[in-house]
Amino acid sequence: MNIELKDIVKSFGSLEAVSHVSLDIKDGELFTLLGPPGCGKTTILRLIGGFHEANSGRILFDGKPVMGKPPYERNIGMVFQNYALWPHMTNAENVAYGLKIKKVPRNEIVERVNHALGKVNLEGLGDRYPGQLSGGQQQRVALARALVLNPGVLLLDEPLSNLDAKIRLQVRAEIRKLQKDLGITTVYVTHDQEEALTLSDRIAVLNHGELQQVGTPWELYERPANPFVADFIGINNLIPGEIRETEDNGKRAKVATKFGVLLGACDSRLKIGDKCTVCVRPETAAIGERKNGASENMIPGAISFASFIGNTMRYDIDIGENTILRVDIQNPRNHSPHDIGDKVNVVFSTATTLAIPS
């Protein structure tokens, strides 16, 4: 099912939770709403589900308006953040309930419930109560309950946030596989950028109720539209500057910053003289000297903090002007660690440096 949101506004009292958001979610894709707490992502999900009504704007399912329709007339399947399994019903009863409401014949109900529980690897646990299952298992019951009705769209509200880290990875993979198998249009809400990047076909980044950027994980990572997206997606080093000159039809630019002139790729919206932000990903930066002939930027500084994270050695480098650059040395096996206070140079390739509008 294809879902369109057109200029949606939703306020709670004086707070505008969703501000003029338009989205086009394609049939069969896993679409993620990503943003910090309070950015409006859950509100959008609930607007799609019919648990809230928008103050203005239109929502279309396969081109047909659904505004004003209650959840049960929208053909949705929802998985709630706390699972919302009914504690007074067994797991099978939880899954079967929607079918009972729809007056599906009894033997068909049994068959479909077993099939749904099988799909989420919970055969044989139907007679237990939700309270007797682990968090990951409850999550799957909730998933089965939503899927058994063959909904047009599956809505997932931070489904992994109550699980511990190990199980989270496992359930994440299962959700992705199930979604691909079924080819069901899915809207997924999360505040975890890594989760969003690994799961999604496309991602919408939100902040303060406003849409920041929509794109594939690759597009968001390689071409963040603004500093908020860049920061949220994990590019921690942002240096303010101004476009000095452009090259290659505006695809590359020299940017004047407090730390000297930096070279890099340039967002096509930027013109000479524009204020901009230079993004440097921690894992593409290194500590050392500019190699002869290499096309690299270099900024001198002093190590202010170092931490060992197993597969990564992470340094925070004070480059003056109250600015810290982060450098992640991956596979630090052959790396001889620096001490705090050491004077070092941060070097990063001009190919991975990107100037975006501030």
Place this chain on the structure above:
Amino acid sequence: MSFENGEATLSGGATRLWSRRNFGGLAGYAGIWLFLAIFLIYPLIRLFYDAFTDDANAFTLMNFSDFFTDTYYLKATINSLLLGVATVITTSLIGIPFAFLLLRYEFPGRGLFSYLSIIPMIMPPLVGVMGFVFIMGRAGTVNVILMDYLGFAKPVNFMYGIHGVLIVETLHLFPLMTLSIVDAMGKISPSLDEAAESVGSRGLRKFWDITFPLTTPGYVAGALLVFIWTFADFATPLVVGIDDLLASQAYLNIVQFVDRRLFKMGIVISAIMILLAIVFLIVAKRYVAQKDYSSLSYSVIERRTLSTAGNIGVVVFLSSVLIAAFIPYFGIILDSFGKGWALTPFPVKYTMQYFERVSIETPKFILNSLLYSGISVAICIVFGVPIAWVMARTKLPGRDTLDSLTTLILALPGTGIGIAYLRAFRDPFPFTETALIGMWLVIPIVLGIRRLPYTVRGTFASLLIVHKSFEEAAESVGAKKTVTFKDVTLPLIWKGVLVGSLYSFILALQEASATLLLVVPGHEMMPVGIFNFYMGGSVNEAAALGLILIVLGAVCLFAINKITGAKAGGVFG
């Protein structure tokens, strides 16, 4: 209903406190147990001892076989059970929609209805039934209008009979049901409801399949209280001329001094009532313990708005219930100010003389009420706060029993405990000629015991919210135990203690079962005065005293509302 869902944060710290201050702490704990042993456990044991022995103190089952072979008593038992069940049904029919509408829907006057819905509870049933009789009775306003203006030949019997008792108890007790359901529903995550909607369940179907089953623990707790309060009330039935109920028979048999056998039957009836109450309590507790669905999430649900027709329907429903529930207030007000009110719809003259009579001329009712209720609340605080603390913060042996005992008190019929006291404390103290029965002190003590659960629950609920880590945090920055209690715990729990105590106070003022039995001449409280005035024909004085009692209750309730913002379900649930 139970304390299980707030399983105390078991504290090494508190246990250490006990060992460090071994002597003082243990002496205090022993004091609590001594108090409960003397004034709760001993009277009950004494009552059962009497019920199972003959005049020669030999064990016998004769008393019970007399009871169960007497068709009149059997009929009274069945009547009492039926009345209790019927009241549970009627209060459910009103209380559940009331709670559901107040919680889930937005409609004109919602806040006002929410506030007013609790008011009927401050009307003691004894006063309520009088107020109903003034308006709906044989010569009440409604019947006078029906006969004089609408040509009815005979008065309509609204009140006299078991249906009158049912009406009075229903309109008095439905708020208890509403409070229990509101409390239970508030603890259920709204997403459970939304999940039902997302799979196509809605309206009544959703209510029966999802919402109501999840509130059953709260519902069962409320239903049990409604059942037992109705079951134990003898004053209301007597006012409308019903005496073939267990509670009424117990009272009548005990207050007569002629027939020893009847007196014995009074004791047997109380024992049976207490046993029944305990059985119901255990069944309810079992049920509730199995099904605790509260998520403690307290998330806010978006209230639905209704269509115009829906709005009108809701407002009409709520208004009619409340108007019916307020009928006795009109009756009491009219009769306490009205002079020469007979055969007219409303009084012809108004006067203050009845208030003068019950306040200035005979101030003892009001003064005694305030004094004894005050002392009983002091008892509640002195014993109730430590009991709550022990339950919430320690692993001391006996804390589960304390929990059970305080719950038991809630379920004990007042008539039963009154009669138990009569048997237990009638013998003089050693070397004297005075017995506790006959001293005024027995009244605040029995009130203190009867109202103890409200203070315990109010305090316990507050202590649960004060997580142990708050106290540990204070200790970690160097505050001693006593300083921690004063600076951290007390500021966070005093509201709960105060609210619990105010409920204890209101209900002590209104107590009209145990106090009617234990009445000490010259030391009567207001409900005793009301009952005696009414039964003796001084109806206006009874009404005036009743109105004063209502006003006192209203003042306390207003204070509770100010303190808590109208959330009080936990005290009863």
